[in-house]
Amino acid sequence: MSSLQTDTPLSLHHLHVTSDKPEALAAFYEDLFELARMNSHGDAIVLAAGERAVVIGDGKPGELAAAAYTARDHAALALLRARLDDLAEPPPSTASLLFHDDAFTVRDPQGRRLILGVARVPRSADRMAARVQHTVFQTTELEKVLDFYVNRIGFAVSDEVVDEDGALMTCFLRSDDEHHSLAFFRGSNNAWDHHCYETRSWNDIRDWGDRFARARRSIFFGPGRHGPGNNLFFMVTDPDGNRIELSAELVQVDAGGLPGVWPHEEYTLNSWGRGWIRT
Template sequence: MLDVSPLWPADLDHIRLDTPSPRALARFYEQAMGMASAALGDGSYLVHGRQRRLVIGVGTARANPYNAFALADRAQLDGYRRFVAARGVALEPAPTPLFEDDAFAARDPDGRLAVFGCPKPGFADVTPAEGPAAPLPGRLQHVVVASARFPDIMAFYRDALGFLVSDIVHTGKADGPPGDTNVCFLRANLEHHSFAAFRAPAAASDHHAYETTGWGDLKLWADHFATLAVPLWWGPGRHGAGNNLFFMVRDPDGNNLEISAELEHLARGQPGKPWPAGGRAINLWGTVWNRDVAAP
């Protein structure tokens, strides 16, 4: 396992979600997440707001064809491209219009693209968002996938792409030997995770998260969602892995959005923790969302 990586530092910049009706889903993000929409000319929309942006494209509901990570500068990107290519990964053109032309992508074992590049400055200046949620803090911070090929996904993001492992969850009991790893949290900067994977019966997008400035922001967001009759379906709670406060809501397609605060920081070489089965890694306060039907 790496304790240094040329991917460091990299931040989640944007994700793409597909839907049969991009305009309708974009409208949800405008109202619920305080974002503005811009048509990208191919039927897709950029939805963007305060420290948050997504591409909403035409496709199967809940598909997540790519997740895009921004590196610090071109020199880092060049070195990182060599690092990934040296691990035998086939590099593909970046599908996003939001990064400069030298961005590239790598296809994970479930067919999803991980995209790496430097943001194009022009896209930061589109029409400002309006509405009650526009000023609320919520930086797009992590994205999570579920996979039936979990060991392959974990190995790909760790070994081929150079994400550092923070905490893992395994299927063993606290007083027994560790079992199979079934959740892995990975990072490319000080924040505990910008990507994570859960073992699950089928490949799927799991959730994406917006990091706020503190517990009080969760109240502001929950009150805002209440005005739109968008219910909290999980939480509030505190994840054991990452130690962040959270709740989750769903968009009309069923994509899970997490509002988060107090996400743990880990230094570059700092090891994470292994968590036993039992659910405390997932929620210290209450109910657990278990994605792994095979887990005891």
């Protein structure tokens, strides 16, 4: 079976978030994440920097309209497009500011959108390192969703979390050599859970913690270390309540590596202390 990691690696490039107060949300990301405003595109605000970007559109707060992944080049994207051609849809118009014209969209069985393309501007170092790296969702149909992302799109399973009866609760998926760029957990709703920025070191985690503290954005989970991925982390929220994770030391996984299996307990979520177990 074709795998993204081996054949057409993808990395998370930007997110399209909706808000009923898009200007206020844009100001938060401009200020704390040092993003520059590009030309607004219709009713959307496009913000970008060296390693991170976000599109903020008018709509219901707390929802992710699309997650956008970049391929390494146009040839790789063409191979992926050929394999997914029956699923391909035109991308939203805002994608043209960040991706080349060969970008396309696919939808999963529950309607989530992935924009797949090639970034117009290569990533470059930011003053404060924090590369947009992964996003996570809650789903009511975990097995159905995972079948689509693994067997149809080509993500690979890095780690699984199971309950005491052996039922799958969470699955971490990779699209390149990093442990995960996407994850899903079983829940009672279909909702966006959080997105994450990968830094370079523990000192970067410290500096980002100080930055949020000065802005009076308190940490609500962490600092700590996750079991799956072994990454250092903490989490805060933006003005709409969207959860933001800052991470460091996320492990690399070889192609073909067997998935790890973790128990559904606090230690798995935070080996340093209290875990935040969703329901």
